[in-house]
Amino acid sequence: MTKYVIRRIVQAIPVLFGVSIVVYGILLSAPGGPTARFANNPRITNEQREEFKKAWGLDQPIPVQYCRWLGVCNPDGQGLGVFIGPKGLPNFLPGVLSGGTNGVLHGDFGYSIDSGESVMGRITRAALPTFILASFALVIWITIAVLMGVVAAVKRNSWFDQVATIFAYVGFAMPTFWLGIMLIFIFSGPGLNILPAGGMTETRLSPPFGSNEYWAYFGKQPLAALADIGRHLILPVITLVVVNIAGDSRFVRASMLEALGQDYVRTAKAKGLSNRSVTFKHALRNAMLPVVTNIGLEIPFLFTGALVTESIFSWPGIGKLTIDATRGFDYPVLMGVLLITATLVVLANLFADIAYAFVDPRIKY
């Protein structure tokens, strides 16, 4: 098992390397760029624009920029010396040996072109809101999806199954942005106006979420602060739950139906076991095997967040950060988010595979 985990982690390195190359290439090849925002501003001269590019290293060829971002190249080096760190050893080696400090290999994700903050600072600040929203949504939607799928399969073709099927198709076909806007329209519009339309906290009552002032306020009035976040959570959570239940409940239903049709279920019935034991011991245990994998693969969502939902509800999480960074050509932030996302996906896959070995005795590593 340990050997297997180590092997999988080692295998992940070339994958992440490949992902970073491809993503970097695509991002920097996109038309426009961080200077596009100055295009219609006549007071900014061409020289100033070139100056800006030079300052951020954007004047270099894409491979060089990638090499610096990765930390293999030393931005201060000349000629072939770019590969050599300040201490005379290859730059990609750990800082103690090479003296190199730049690039993700040295843990430096750079600075946001947009705000000048460190990329890691922006990501960590956005991670907590995303985790709050995503964990609520994930727990609720998986619970409902599993219950709905199992009941629909056990009571196949009943009215419950029919309603669940219709709900799944509607939920599947409904675009997230449309559902989000409709919810805002209904619950935050002039008619009802009982829930906030967006954001994570009531800005008139509390400092911005995540700031030191906010935590001071939170310390003083924890219940009010929690209730405030809770109110803001309702609509985005509903949006995520409705949209994601659709697919997952179908998946659980299909898996459960397959299990219920298996020979060992007939054997369990032939043994004279109760309905409950046949359904919830023999069938469900087998039906959950693929579902566990599926849930494992959904875990990165806790970090990566929901791009559309967070944007619609102005939720200050990773999803919104990604959209904002994309709009502003904020390469360092985008690369940071995407690289962490890729890492989490790889880890989630590994986690799902390990979890599978625990639930299915036929799998051994």
Added chain:
Amino acid sequence: MTEVIAAPSPLGAPPPDNILLDVRNLKTYFKVLDGVVPAVDGVSFSLERGKSIGIVGESGSGKSVSALTMMRLLDIPPAEIRDGEIWFDGREILHMPMEEMRKIRGNDMAMIFQEPLTSLNPVFTVGDQIAEQVERHKKVKRKAAWDRAIESLQLVGIPSPERRVKQYPHELSGGMRQRVMIAMALSCEPKLLIADEPTTALDVTIQAQILELLKTIQDRTDSALMLITHDLGVVAEMVDNVIVMYAGQVVEQGTVDEVLVNPRAPYTMGLLESIPTVEKRGGRLSAIKGTVPNPFNMPPACRFEPRCPYAWNLCAETAPDLYPAGPHGQHARCHLHTPAGAPRLPEALADHERKLNVGHGIS
């Protein structure tokens, strides 16, 4: 799933005490999109305590459906019990509440299935799966049930049962798995053991072992055996009585000696003629012409009539009943055994004898 089938009123009288199983005019139909399939159409037979019966027939003849109906394992719908009664151990089981039936299933009446790999649950150990059944029916503690599981495994000849009991089905070979299935079926000492093609999925050498095991167990315990198979050779060695099924009906029944040595239904005759033997070497193998009738479009009278070498116009007009055809209670569903067919019988028997010995149309 309908749990209770409406009881016919009134139920017939229970059979005498020495009869363990009495199936009366059982009709199990399947409602499908294209129509109704009469999978089991008026089957009757009985089985004495401790005796064995073989049900022979090709795929789709209704033999497995009969067994599943007895165990009440069919989903209703699509299955539909049109008629019939099943008396088991003095009680009518076809119309009893499912909760009652669950106490009989696995306890007094146990079943072994064809596919030992898929019939065992892959995520529970062998011991778990046997012990759970013992716990349910014998109301014993976990430990006692577990000991019983080990005993059962020992009974079916599994070496080092203390170790095997903790293994998962995928860790066992096909033959071992079928032994586990048998051990499971025997764990509550059933009065009736139903084996539905228990050797079809196994290697020939393993088949012999499993059949030997079933025979020994049947001799050693007082459980009755109902063996479903398409293999006439297996029937010859294993059971006392035999039922031949064709297109959902019993076409012949009697003792093994009667049916296999002196078959009286043309279908059984055809089956026996088509067994290859050394004597028939070089000749053409005799086969029953034509195919099994389309279940949506059964021949109106005798269901075997279109394929029968001895059929005459009566056979296409009137459906035959089961007529007495032998001295020891042998019955055959054929007009040859009525006064109208009696003149044709000697010629048919002679023809069968000839085909049996020399094969069909040596060139």
